[in-house]
Amino acid sequence: MTNSENTKAQMRKGVLELCILSILSQGDAYPTEIIDKLKETKLVVVEGTLYPLLTRLKNTGLLTYRWEESTSGPPRKYYKLTEIGEQFLKEVQQSWFEMVDMVNKTIQK
Amino acid sequence: MNKTVTINISGIIFHIEEDAYEKLSKYLSTIKGYFSKTDGGSEIMSDIEARIAEMLQGKTSAVKQVVLMADVDSVMETMGKPEEFAGENVEENSNNNSQNNSQTESTEPIKKRLFRDPDHKAVGGVCSGIASYFDVDLVWIRLAMFLLIFFGGLSLWIYIILWIVIPEAKTTAEKLAMKGERIDINNISKTVKEEAEQLKNRAKKFGQEIKDNQGPRNFFDKLGDFIKEFLIVFAKFFGRVIGLVLLIFGVIFMFGLMSSVFGFSIAGSNVEFNDWINVIFLDRSHYTLGLLGSILFFGIPILMMIYGGIKLLFKIHYSNRWLNISAGLVWLAGFMIVLYVGIKTGIDFNENGKVKEEIQLQSKKDTLYFKLNSGKDLMADLNLTDDDDDEIKNKKRHRRSDFVIANNGHAKYVVGRVTLNIVPSTTDNFELYVVKKAKGEDKRSAVDRAKNIQYKINQLDSLILLDEFFIVPHPEKFRIQEVQILVKVPKGKVIYLDKNLEYVINDVENVTNTYDGDMAGRRWKMTAEGLRCIDCKGLDMDDDDDKGLPPPPPPPNGPINVDTKDAKVSIDKNGIKINSKEADVNIDKTGVHINTKEEKK
Numbered sequence: 001m002t003n004s005e006n007t008k009a010q011m012r013k014g015v016l017e018l019c020i021l022s023i024l025s026q027g028d029a030y031p032t033e034i035i036d037k038l039k040e041t042k043l044v045v046v047e048g049t050l051y052p053l054l055t056r057l058k059n060t061g062l063l064t065y066r067w068e069e070s071t072s073g074p075p076r077k078y079y080k081l082t083e084i085g086e087q088f089l090k091e092v093q094q095s096w097f098e099m100v101d102m103v104n105k106t107i108q109k
Numbered sequence: 110m111n112k113t114v115t116i117n118i119s120g121i122i123f124h125i126e127e128d129a130y131e132k133l134s135k136y137l138s139t140i141k142g143y144f145s146k147t148d149g150g151s152e153i154m155s156d157i158e159a160r161i162a163e164m165l166q167g168k169t170s171a172v173k174q175v176v177l178m179a180d181v182d183s184v185m186e187t188m189g190k191p192e193e194f195a196g197e198n199v200e201e202n203s204n205n206n207s208q209n210n211s212q213t214e215s216t217e218p219i220k221k222r223l224f225r226d227p228d229h230k231a232v233g234g235v236c237s238g239i240a241s242y243f244d245v246d247l248v249w250i251r252l253a254m255f256l257l258i259f260f261g262g263l264s265l266w267i268y269i270i271l272w273i274v275i276p277e278a279k280t281t282a283e284k285l286a287m288k289g290e291r292i293d294i295n296n297i298s299k300t301v302k303e304e305a306e307q308l309k310n311r312a313k314k315f316g317q318e319i320k321d322n323q324g325p326r327n328f329f330d331k332l333g334d335f336i337k338e339f340l341i342v343f344a345k346f347f348g349r350v351i352g353l354v355l356l357i358f359g360v361i362f363m364f365g366l367m368s369s370v371f372g373f374s375i376a377g378s379n380v381e382f383n384d385w386i387n388v389i390f391l392d393r394s395h396y397t398l399g400l401l402g403s404i405l406f407f408g409i410p411i412l413m414m415i416y417g418g419i420k421l422l423f424k425i426h427y428s429n430r431w432l433n434i435s436a437g438l439v440w441l442a443g444f445m446i447v448l449y450v451g452i453k454t455g456i457d458f459n460e461n462g463k464v465k466e467e468i469q470l471q472s473k474k475d476t477l478y479f480k481l482n483s484g485k486d487l488m489a490d491l492n493l494t495d496d497d498d499d500e501i502k503n504k505k506r507h508r509r510s511d512f513v514i515a516n517n518g519h520a521k522y523v524v525g526r527v528t529l530n531i532v533p534s535t536t537d538n539f540e541l542y543v544v545k546k547a548k549g550e551d552k553r554s555a556v557d558r559a560k561n562i563q564y565k566i567n568q569l570d571s572l573i574l575l576d577e578f579f580i581v582p583h584p585e586k587f588r589i590q591e592v593q594i595l596v597k598v599p600k601g602k603v604i605y606l607d608k609n610l611e612y613v614i615n616d617v618e619n620v621t622n623t624y625d626g627d628m629a630g631r632r633w634k635m636t637a638e639g640l641r642c643i644d645c646k647g648l649d650m651d652d653d654d655d656k657g658l659p660p661p662p663p664p665p666n667g668p669i670n671v672d673t674k675d676a677k678v679s680i681d682k683n684g685i686k687i688n689s690k691e692a693d694v695n696i697d698k699t700g701v702h703i704n705t706k707e708e709k710k
Contacts (some may be wrong), residue, residue: 073166
C-alpha cells in the first residue's frame with residue numbers, strides 16, 4: 001500500500017517540473033494560480049513542495065518574475081518563462097511524449 | 110476570552126490567538142530550519158510566508174478578525190509538513206549541484222539516520238542501509254556480513270536483530286535521511302559538541318530566567334521545565350555512549366554464549382562428555398532441555414542488550430511492543446526450563462549420606478606403613494590410560510574434581526581418587542575407617558548410594574595397601590561420591606606414609622604445619638600435641654627438595670641388612686647378626702652369643 005503511494009509520489013515529483021513550465025507557457029501566473037491548476041490534476045499534494053521548485057527554476061534561468069500589487073493581499077510574484085525556459089520546455093515536452101509512448105508500449109505488452 | 114497577538118506576515122497584519130501563534134511560529138521556524146542553508150532559502154521562505162498570509166487572509170473577514178487554531182491547522186495541512194517538502198528541496202539541491210557544478214556544495218539540512226534500504230536489498234536491506242549510513246561500498250558490507258555469518262557464527266543473529274531494530278526507509282524523506290549527511294568522526298564529534306552546547310545554553314538561559322523571574326511559582330515551573338529539558342539533552346548526549354557500551358558488551362557476551370554453546374555441541378560428540386551427561390542428569394532429555402533453557406535464559410537478555418544498544422547508538426525511536434513482550438515470554442520460558450531441570454537434578458544432590466566402615470587391623474605393631482596400591486591393575490581393568498591418571502594427578506589438590514569415567518568394556522564407571530586423613534585416636538590402638546559419602550534426594554538414598562561405592566584395602570601385616578581409586582558402579586549416577594580413609598593413631602605410635610601418597614593425603618594436621626604433599630615419604634609419631642615428624646630433622650620444611658632424605662624403612666618382610674662404618678646388622682632366615690666395633694651379637698639356631706671386645710682384651 002505504502003509502496004504504491006511511494007511510487008506515485010516519485011512519479012509526481014518527476015513530472016512536476018514539466019507541468020509548471022507548461023502552465024507558465026500558457027501565460028504568466030503567481031504561485032497560488034499554479035497551485036490551483038496543479039491541484040485540479042492532483043499533481044500536488046502539499047503546497048510546500050512548489051516553492052523550492054520555483055526558486056530553483058528561476059535560479060537556473062528558466063523563469064523570471066515580476067511583482068504585482070494585489071488589492072486583496074500581499075504583492076504577488078508573477079512568474080514568466082524566459083526564452084531559455086521556452087526552449088527547455090520544448091525539448092522536455094518532446095522527450096516526454098517519446099517517453100510516454102515507450103512506457104505505454106512497454107507496460108501494455 | 111483569549112489573548113491575541115498581533116503579527117506581521119509578508120507585510121500583512123494579523124490578530125492571532127496566543128496558542129495558534131505559538132504553533133504557527135514553531136511551524137515557520139521549522140521550515141526556516143530546513144531551508145536555512147539552501148541556496149535561495151530566504152527567497153523560498155518569503156514565498157511561503159506570502160502564501161500563508163494569503164491563505165490566512167482568506168480565513169479572516171470584517172466579522173471574524175482573529176486567526177484561530179483551526180485556521181493555522183488548515184494552513185499547515187495545505188502547505189504540508191516541512192519534512193514532506195524538505196526532501197524535495199534536498200533532491201533539487203543535489204540536482205542543482207549536478208547541473209551547476211560551479212556551485213559549491215551546500216550543507217544538507219537533514220541529519221543522517223540509519224534505515225534499511227528497501228531499494229537495494231538482498232535479504233532485509235540491512236547491509237545496504239549500513240552501507241549508506243557509513244558511506245562504504247555495499248559490496249564490502251555484504252562481504253563482511255557473509256564472512257561473519259559463515260565463519261564468525263554469530264552475525265546471523267546480529268543480522269536478525271538489525272533487521273528488527275532498524276526501520277525500513279519508507280517515505281522519500283526517510284530515504285533521503287538514509288543517504289543524508291556523511292557520517293564521520295568530525296561529524297559525530299560535531300553532533301556531540303552541539304548537544305553539549307545545547308546543554309550549556311539551557312543552563313545559561315535558565316540562569317537568565319531566574320534573574321528576570323517574576324515570582325516564586327514561576328521559578329518552580331521553570332525549574333521543572335529546565336530539569337525536564339536537561340534530562341532530555343542529557344539522555345541524548347549519553348544515550349549514544351551507553352548504547353555503544355551496551356552494544357559492545359552485548360556482542361562480547363554473545364560471543365561467549367555462542368562459543369560455549371558451540372563448545373557444548375562439539376563436546377556432545379565427545380564420548381567422555383556424553384558419559385558425564387549420562388551420569389549427572391537423570392536422563393538425556395534433561396540435559397538437552399537444560400541446554401536449551403540456558404541458551405534462552407542467557408541469550409535473550411544479551412540479544413535485548415544488543416537491540417537496545419543499537420537503538421540508542423543510532424537514535425532509532427521505534428519500539429516494537431510485540432517484540433518486547435515475546436522476548437520477555439521466551440526469556441521466562443527459558444528461566445522456567447532452567448529452573449525445572451536445575452531443581453529436578455539438584456534435588457538429587459539435596460542430602461548428604463555418609464557410611465563409616467571400620468577395617469579390622471591384622472597387625473598389632475606400633476608402626477603402621479601406608480602405601481598406595483599404584484592401581485595399575487585396576488586401571489588396566491577399567492581401560493584407564495596413563496593419560497587419565499595424569500589428568501587426575503595434574504589436578505592434584507582440586508580433589509573434588511578428581512573424577513574420570515572409566516569403562517571395562519561392559520559398563521562405564523565413575524572413578525574417583527581417595528583421600529587420607531589422620532587424626533589422634535582416643536584409644537590405645539590404631540583404628541582404620543573407610544568413610545564413604547554421596548548425595549541423594551533424601552538421606553536414605555544418599556546413604557544407599559554411599560554404600561554402593563566400591564573400595565578396597567589390602568593388609569600385609571603392618572603394611573596397609575590403599576587402592577588409589579574408588580569406583581561408583583554402573584548405572585549409579587555421579588552424586589559427588591567421596592571416599593576418605595580415616596586413620597586414628599594412638600599417642601606414641603608411628604605411621605609411615607609412603608612417597609606415593611603425596612596426592613592422597615588431605616589436610617592432615619601436624620605439629621610442624623607441613624604441607625600435605627610433603628608429609629609423604631616420612632614417619633610420623635602421634636604426640637600429645639599432634640603428629641610430629643620423626644625423620645625430617647635438618648630438613649627445610651619449605652624446601653621441596655627430596656635430596657638428603659633418609660631412605661624409607663625397609664618393608665617389614667624379608668631380610669634386613671644394615672651396613673654402616675661402625676656396625677653391621679643383618680636379619681635373615683638364619684637369625685640375627687650384629688657386628689660392631691665394641692661388640693658382636695649372634696642369634697641363631699645354636700643360641701644367643703654375645704661377644705664384647707673388652708672381654709677379648
